[in-house]
Amino acid sequence: MDRIATAGLHRSILASNQDNLAHIALYQRQLATGKKIEQISDDPSAGRQLLRYRNDSAAATTYLANVDRTTTLLNASESAIDQMSATLDQVRAAAVQGANGATDAAGRAALSRSVDGMLGRLIDLANTKHDGRYLFAGAAASTRPFARSADGSHVEYQGDLDSLTVRIGPDTSVTLDHDGHALFQGENDVFAAVISLRDALAQGDAAAVADRLAAVDAAHGRINRAQGDLGGATQRLQMTRDQLEQSRTFLDTLASAAEDVDMTDAISKLQLAQIALEAGMQSGAKVAQRSLIDFLQ
């Protein structure tokens, strides 16, 4: 049996009380913050996971925001194109009426004027702005994309041919072909079809008007295809959105599991540490008081 030095005994009582107190402080802090990882060293392996989950979750949040913005843009485009389709219905009605033998020259001239009005409306719709940007100008979002040529013979495209690319995942991005030229011009030019109908009506040539009907239908078909494409894109984005939302929720759950305190566990540990501290203090106080001197008469 070793000798015990009096000062050593006091030191060891103090040290074990310190240890117990440090445990209490730790559990108390965990309970107060609700986090068991305040610094990576608290649990490096969980800390590392936490860093990764948080990073991935932040990325998912960004991608979600991009999906939302893109969806809004697509919805605005869809609504403009829906209205263009409705306007083309009116154009077709005018064409049918103009091709009818019963319509006289004055009637055709009036129809020509009203088709010109519809052309203006189609151009306005193709120049739709959303949130300060032209929807159908390609990447030249601040350039008004469509204008009548000086002689009124055709509609000129002034936007550009670039598409808008939006990242919606680490390796995924959607490309929005928002260039008005690709949507409305080129083959089956929507505006050219309406203009040639207007000119045929103005010339009062019923047979020519009947000829133009096919072009108007082709243009209409083209607008309907664009409608379908946009709808499909919106649907795909919605699916992406759901996936992103799911994975973000999953990542947040994982992050929470890595960093959040299990309250029951922490509370019971805290109580245990408190008991240990009290026991240590009481026994220490008793032991430290006694010395042989107390028993000397």
Place this chain on the structure above:
Amino acid sequence: MSDSLLIALSALSTQQRAMEVTTHNIANAATPGYTRQRTELTAMPADQGARPGPAGRGVLLQTIRRVADQVVNDRVRQAQAESGRLEVLKQQLSAVEQALGEPGEGGLNATLGRLFTQFDELSSDPGSGGVRSAAVSQLQGVTATVSEVGRRLEALNADVRSAFATTVDQVNELTAQLAGLNGQIRTQMVTGGQPNDLIDQRDTLLGKLSRLLQVDARINAVDGTVQVSAGGFPLVGTDSALAVHVSGADDPDTPMQLLSPNNFAVAVNGGELAGIDDLQRNLIPGLIATVDALATTVAKQVNARHATSTSATGRVGEWTSAVTFAPISTSLNLDDPALAKTTASVTGIPAPFAPAFTDASGNSVSQSMELNLLDNATGIARKHLIRYDPGAGPTPASRSVEDLVAAINTGRGGGFTAEPSGAIFGVTARLVSVSDGFQLQLKADPGLSIDFSPALDLKPTATAWTGPALTVAGADTTLPPLYPDNRLAIRVNGNAVEAVVRDPQTGAETVLGSAAIPPSGVSVLTPIPGITVSIPAGIYRDGDRFAVALDAAGAVVSSGSILANTHVEPSTWPAGDAGMTIKGRYTGGHPFDPAQPWSMQVVTPGFIGARPTTPSPGNPPVVQFTFLSGPPGAPIRQTVQKTLDASLPAGSPVEIADGVFAVFSAGVLSKAGSSAEFIVDGRGDSAGLLPALGINSLFTGSTAKDFAVEGNIAADPRRLANGRTRSAGDGSTLVELAGLRDARIGAGGLTLGEGWQTTATAIGIRRQTAERQGDIQASLQKSVESQRDSFSGVNIDDEVGTLIQQQQAYSAAARVVTFARENIQTLLDLVR
């Protein structure tokens, strides 16, 4: 009889001394470093031969012994050294972790995420001024956090370094005190003294010293002195101390080193100083380097993409390099390491941003960058290439800053050449003098702005819509005709057209006449009476020539033609001609030689677009595009023919190759054989020269501490580049920048985020390990200390027990004196 009295008296004085020692022990029960002392009593032997019998002469206090075990004491000292080291590591690693701020919002993990999120957000609406301003201020927040982390680490490094110096001072103070004690102890020991308390003091000092620095202590048993040495170098001798000192204190980039008195490096193996040394030598500089590398990787990757991009809203007519060159650097290649930081004000090109004029195996290779001059009024840009060619000789051609300036201003400098050949018109490069050095400045003429985008420009770069031909007509009116034998030739010489005659024997040529190429109209040259050479205005290619054949009568029978190139500047295309615009950006996989222009040739002339007066436009024009693709060594000639009929009306894009389009405006393509040339190169700045110079950079700084958003962009967010097509809505560059989030551009093929997570985790593990080792060490130290305490420490009960014993002995001796006194009295009474 008096012997008994003397014996009792010896007992009294001895027990008195013994009680003093015990009381001294009790008094020092709580004194740190105190070693209990024991009186060693011995019986005083009888005088030899005086009287027979065993009776001695009482008790003698032989010695007051320190109850110390040198082996245990040494073990305690070693434990103290290791505790000191771990304690410092624990403390400082906790500070390091706090400086990094992980996993909080202020940590680099979250900050990197925010950086890429900004690019992502801006990419979906790059044209909006509001979003742009917000993004730039967010980016400033990101750079501020990175530089804050950098600064905190530098501050920690400074703290640790100053702790190193302070600790060394403390070591010297302790060794000086030890040397002083050595002297005192020796003096007392040689005179037979018992300097127990001085020895305690010495051991306490040795303990303190060991906590700071692990030392070797040898105690001389004879004179009680201690010899202390560290890493084999003596620190304390018999009565003198030698001071250690430190090197590298003045340069924060060099680790500090402990030096012996005679300037040898001393290995620091234990004690607080070992912990500090580990931190200041490896851990903190390593961490600073990692954070710096993170910041410079971000800056380099982002700047490389940003530099070759443009902002539609923030045009710039004058660029100044962010780096400053010392005057000496004029003779250095731009990728010469000697250009790197020399003084505080001269930054040079920091090593991480050095441009690459060599391939992976260090051989110089051809590189190029693009420089476009944009007419702000028309939006039309001229594209120029600045090429670097290593040259044919064994020594690669030079590539100094001055070479670059010369190439821009004169067309050639060192290995740099400008394409199309000649000075780049409309821009002046110069070296502007600033404090201690100079910066490169590129300044455009008024009305022009400069960018470096590899995108195809809005108009062909060198249009060669061929104009009217230079022609020869008439008949030699001299008789006989002077040159009926094909010796007459016409050639372009600089700005003049010359008629020359060639000597068939020697081949020497004599100029017969010369006329300057007119600025407009047609000028006529008559080299021989009767023969006229008509020279229409235009630009001719220097050196073009053809032979003129005259018949026996002197009449021109055949002559070639030199085509004037009348439409070099797209803006001067005659009204009515169809204009051609080249758009897009090559996205295909084939490498192109940027020096090799693509060309468009009109195969069949015709009208493009509807002509209101003519319902039927006649034959549609046919154009043919020619370009070389495939590997640089074995290019393949590609031709693409397009008929510009109703399916490709005016304004519609005609695809030439992946991503490259030509767009024709309505008008006429009038001449068969007219052609245009343009340069296609998707690589942009292939050597990384722009980020190296700090031109059109988004981020500045070569360390984490000075990482910042470039000043001009911070002041004017419109200058933040968004794409490569000069279109406000083109977010392609921003998409690329956002994509860096997932790009494996960090060390070891990791993404930047993953790399940082690894570092942050490694620091966490380091601290956790230090904490655990510290705990183990603490209990180890406790155990050796209690071992020492149980041997050398004071137990009050023990001492009180001893005291009672001694008191009893003293009382007994006192009674003996009384008895002896009574005996003597009795004896004296007898005498009376």
